[in-house]
Amino acid sequence: MDMAAHHTEVGLSKRKRQLKWSNVNVQKVVVTLTFLFVPLFLLVLFTYLPFFKMVQFSFYDMKYIGARKFVGLQNYVDVFTRDDCFNALKLSLYYMVGSVVQLALALLFATILSFNPKGGNFFRGALYFPSLVCGIAVGFIFKYFYTHGFVLDSILGLLGIPEDMLPFWLKDIRINNWVLVASSIWRYMGQNMVLFIGAIASVDKTQYEAAAIDGANAWHRFRYIILPSIRTIVVLNMILAISGSLSVFEIPYVITDGGFGTSTYFVLMDKLAHANQKVGLASAMAVVLLVLILLVSAVQKLAEKKLDSGIRTSKRRARK
């Protein structure tokens, strides 16, 4: 081979390559795409694809196995005409009330812990701990916790309440949903609290001193300094808590398996999909729930915006 020709060829392609690679933008795109590929692939595979499949299934009369039959919107009609679907949604009201209590408690603990009380780190860890336990395990813990004559009853017994005066926590339909809500609060409160602590840490400390000089007490400090500063985080947690209470699953599923009037929307959906093999109907239920959650979040966001602009105008007025 002619050495010279070879040489120029190599030089040429090298220059071409250099031309390509020296372009920072091209490099950026390639690197970004390479890094993005894995998470996006997983996201598509495990989130979007199943989601599209589910939407597709919701138009069919189908079991897990066997032939499918296209039925159009019949499943959606069923969701809205069956009385059990929306009755199950009513149970979400219990959990919504619970989520208000949960956020209030989280705010309380977060505020207290933000002022470095004695043993603050221990309590922070202890209160956050339930969020680290897997939901199924939490279910089993509370199943035994509430069993007649077990943990809760023994504790109340030590306080002097005789066992035969205590109700059956899970069997009594007047209280069993509240009892489940209580476990749900125990499980998720710590997570909200940690988020609030983080937000409170970003509040400028000098404001407290200034307020103290003006004679503000602890409640004033919370009401007029902390709460306005962390409002965005509070609202975000509220949206999460409300949409979470529409889709409660693990706690009633494990503790009562939906028995004695504790069957939430998700538990019912699971029963229809798996025990009754009505996959299409259950998929339609899931889509309806998704739309509901989107609606709820939209309404909340809208209210938030209204509130925001309201505050801004009142501030402007105050300045004037």
Added chain:
Amino acid sequence: MKHRILALVLAGMLTAAATACGSTNGKTSKNADAKPTVAYKDMQVGETATDLKADLKILTNRTDLVDSDFQDYISEFNAMYPNITITYEGITDYDTDATTRLSSGDWGDICCIPTTVDKSELSNYFEKIGDYGDFKDTYEFADKQMFNNEVYGIPTMGNVSGVVYNKAVFEKAGITELPTDPETFLADLKLIQEKTDAIPLYTNYAAGWTLTAWDAYISGGATGDADFKNNKLVHSKDPFAKHDDMTGPFAVYDTLYEAVKQGLTEEDPTTTDWEGCKAQINEGNIGCMVLGSWAVPQMQAGGPNADDIAYMPFPISVDGKQYASASADYCYGVNVNSTSEEKTAAMLYIKWLTESSGFAKTQGGIPIVKGDAYPDSLESFQSITLVTDNPAPAGEEDLFGKINNDSEISLDSDSTHVASIIEAAIGGNQTMEEIADEWNAAWTSAQEKNGVTPE
């Protein structure tokens, strides 16, 4: 430009993901044409193809035996077939979870066919084991998983439906004669409550699947009619309605309703404990439980008092005569997607399990091979007529399954309907008649959906 590239990559990933998970489907099975090298009926276990090499995976509902009895079976079988390796996987919530697994096609080689599979779907998931004619004279219950006279499943064993009880507790309560009608049964439960510390009837509400046992009593046992389940139940109007002579499905469920309502069951059903109940009945803390005959050996093994555990027919008499349903437990099916070697090995193992392992007798069930000895626990059934449900007529094999699913009552496969009886009896918000009305309405609309005019 960047956006276009990003869009392209996204689209690429979507297709990649789609192909990654959309390829398995029961119908596009890769080995549907692979047949076992020897037909099941011609297999001589221990002589046929002893050098066969295969890896078998078995899905089973018997989680309690995976590490004990099944391991013994494997080593006994391996003495004849050293090159066949067998692994068991136990599944607790069997019907539901196994159905989901089946739809993937790649679940193993042998499984207990879930009750949710329609008969017409059998051939899409399971290898044909033989024609009904091959088994009619030699095997019991060979028609359980059959479509068009083709057998797709060999029963693990047969079950008699009765009540497992503690003899000592019954004696202590002064019960000398076993009850034969619901009224006497309830009176006896009351005696147990008054005279002993035992819980008269334990529902096993919390475990869920245990409640489906009640469904086994409504056909042959409560009617004495072998055509009831696959024929009359499917075609008759309001099958759950009350009969004046207290027979039929209503009588069975009403017994449960009344027992719970009169406080003859455990205080708090939400926290019952399946594993714990075995020791409790064995030690005399429970009077009786309504479970199939398979439960007897497990209750005997639950504690030191194996001799106290006995089995009696369900207390319903039709025209003064007591019947008991005898039916097949789960059936072994062979994966249609397995290779020819795996199918051969699987059938050899199933044949050995059925004919030589003694599984049915150890587990308190009716042996599948006709003429084999019954277990001792079924002694009290000698005077009772055993009723085996007749198969559905040709063309209607699927009908019971379809109506059953569409009605959402899900007899035999889901426990929610039985649980609702217990809940209503405790809450007092519904009578058994009202529950039966609801079921009848659901059953009727499911019948209509499937083109059956209830008569």
